[in-house]
Amino acid sequence: MSELLDLDPSVVAKARQLAARAGEPVVALAKAHTTVAVERATLRLAGITGADTAHRAGDVPWVNRVIDTVREQCGLEHGVALPAFHALREHEFTTLTELAEATAAGQVQYTVPTGKDAERALKAARTAIAKGMRTIDRNRAQRDKLVAKLGDPPQRPWIYLIVATGDIDEDVVQAGNAARAGADVIAVIRSTGQSLLDYVPEGATHHGFAGTYATQENFRIMRAALDDVSKEVGRYVRLTNYASGLCMPEIAVLGGLQRLDMMLNDSMYGILFRDINPIRTFVDQRFSRQVHARxxxxxxxxxxxxxxxxxxxxxxxxxxVSQLLNEHFAHEAGLPDPLLGLGHAFEINPEVPDSFRLELAHALLARELFPDAPLKWMPPTKHMTGDVFNGHLLDGFFNLAGVLTGQSILLVGMMTEAVVTPFLSDRDLALANVRYVLNAAGSLREDFRPAPDGFIVKRAHQVLGEAVDLLERIVDDGLLNAIAEGTFGLMKRPPTGGKGADGVIEKADGYRNPATDLLEGQ
Structure with a gap:
């Protein structure tokens, strides 16, 4: 889309410079710390799987068992790679799972090796982790091969539809039917509360609440099912899940190992809406985004x-402002623009005069600020009242705004959003709504030219100006302080509070993590 808002390049450049300055202290903080989740993700890359099923309080993943024991016995300040692979060699185990079983039985005493022992442990860790990286690389190549063979959806935006039954087998059925009805991206919603679990459940699950647990096996099952339906419908159907919460790095790794195509990963969402410790979140999101980039x-x-x-x-x-910060953090972690699905939404009260024009201004601003990013456009939820007819109409306006402003990914709005978890029939009607708008107005943006001095252009300039003003204040006060003051979403989250704070560890001078080295190209 050609530039319609005539944004001042110097203002846009200033906004990005300020976002980078605001983000620099947070990036430095992330580089200086690790977390239990980053260390668990490292061992998952090295091949550890399975769980301690004999634990009386329920299954405990082997990776948690090892990380918790290493931290208790010698700390994680030097990372898990050195003590774990030193113990693997010292006890002559052949796999990390054997090491975990012996750990659970109290047969392993972990220490941080030095000298030649450290060199040997680091070499073994690098070899094991590199094998996991090669699996991720093969999956990326396989995705490219399938897209080339089957083709991408013929139009943009891609149609993004949610399934959320709680049972992976039922999700597979719904996902297949959604793809046949026109969905290009299937998002499997996680079970309520999983983002606050400090472990990843093991195996296929059938008992989620308002969603299905994100596990490696569930990822594998759904990816295989969507590969089958992709061949059937003649286009590559993408799979989405959530790399967020206390296990963000681990789930990012599992997504890479099972060829997921999209993952929800926001630099501040967990802080604001799940009350997860800010420092924990920024450390975890940097590592997870490096995995996504790979x-x-x-x-x-x-x-x-x-x-x-x-x-x-x-x-x-x-x-x-958040989009600019997310862009900076993503670029710093190695994510290029074509992988940066920045989010925004159609959430203005429809009773406000010119609400649709305001939505167009905001959506067009995002499109022109991030021309190469696959923007994700979210449907109305806050002002869905339970009047399903009004809701269906509002979703139609949302779809039209997405077409007019060239959005990349369109999450399908449901007319029963405010009433119940949508039925299959509701999803079918929602898809019909999208198909109608895309068919009737698919190329309308070629003719959409807001008046140069009109309402839409002026509003977009106003929002960008206010964003620059806010970024200047954030640079002066610090991003962590801005979050603590409720700048974003009215949520006040102090840097020392929140869940998972006890899982943050300051790195020692001798910290080593071959996963980070490989992800950063060292």
Whole structure:
């Protein structure tokens, strides 16, 4: 799309410079720390799987067993790779699973090796982790091969549809039918509360609440099912899940190992809406985004959520600020623009005069600020009242805004959003709504030219100006302080509070992590 808003390049450049300055202290903080989740993700790359099923309080993943024991016995300040692979060699185990079983039985005493022992442990760790990286690389190549063979959807935006039964087998049925009905991206919603679990459940699951647990086996089952339906419908159907919460790095690794195509990964969502410790979140998201970059996974950020708690007009500039910060953090972690699915939403109160024009201004601003990013456009939720007819109409306006402003990924809005978990019939009607708009107005953006000095252009300039002003304040006060003051989504989250804070570890001078080295090309 040609530039319609005539944004001042110097203002845009200033906004990006300020976002980089605001993000620099947070990146430095992330580089200086590790977390239990980063160390668990490292061992998952090295091949550890399975769980201790004999534990009386329930299954405990072997990776948690090893990490917790290493931390208790010698700390994680030097990373898990050195003590774990030193113990593997010292006890002559052949796999990390054997090491974990012996750990659970109290047969292993972990220490941080030095000298030649450290060199040997580091070499063994690098070899094992590199094998996991090669699996991720093969999956990326396989995705490219399938897209070349089967083809991408013939139109943009891609149609993104949610399944959320709680049972992976039922999800497979719904996902297949959704793809046949026109969905291009299937998002498997996670079970309620999984983001606050400090472990990843093991195996296939059939008992989630308002969603299905994100596990490696569930990823494998759904990816295989969508590969089958992709061949049937003649286009590559993409799979989405959530690399967020306390296990963000691990789930990113599992997504790479099982060829997921998109993952929800926002730099601040877990802080604001799940009350996860800010430092834990920034450390975890940097590692997870490095994994996404290696795997070629498109991330979806969560700016749409700000507008469910704050007013969509008054807080519009906070969305732009968050998008700029997400862009900076993504680029720093190695994610290029084609993998940067920045989020925004159609959440202005429809009773506000010119609400649709305001939505167009905000959506067009995002499109022109990030021309190469596959933007994810989210449907109305906050002002869905239970009037299904009005809701269906509102979703139609949302779809039209997506077409007019060239959005990349369109999450299908449901007319029963405010009433129940949508039925299959509701999803079918929602898809019909999308298909109608795409068919009737698919190329309308070629003719869409807002008046140069009109309402839409002026509003977009106003929001960008307010975003620059806010970024200047954040640079002066610090991003962590801005979060603590409720700048984003009205949520106040102090840097020392939140869940998972005890899982943050400051790195020692001798910290080594071959996974980070490989991801950063060292």
């Amino acid at each position: 795997a070629g996974i498109i991330i979806n950020t969560g700016e749409d959520n700000y507008l469910t708690t704050a007013d969509a007009i008054e807080a519009a500039h906070t969305v732009t």
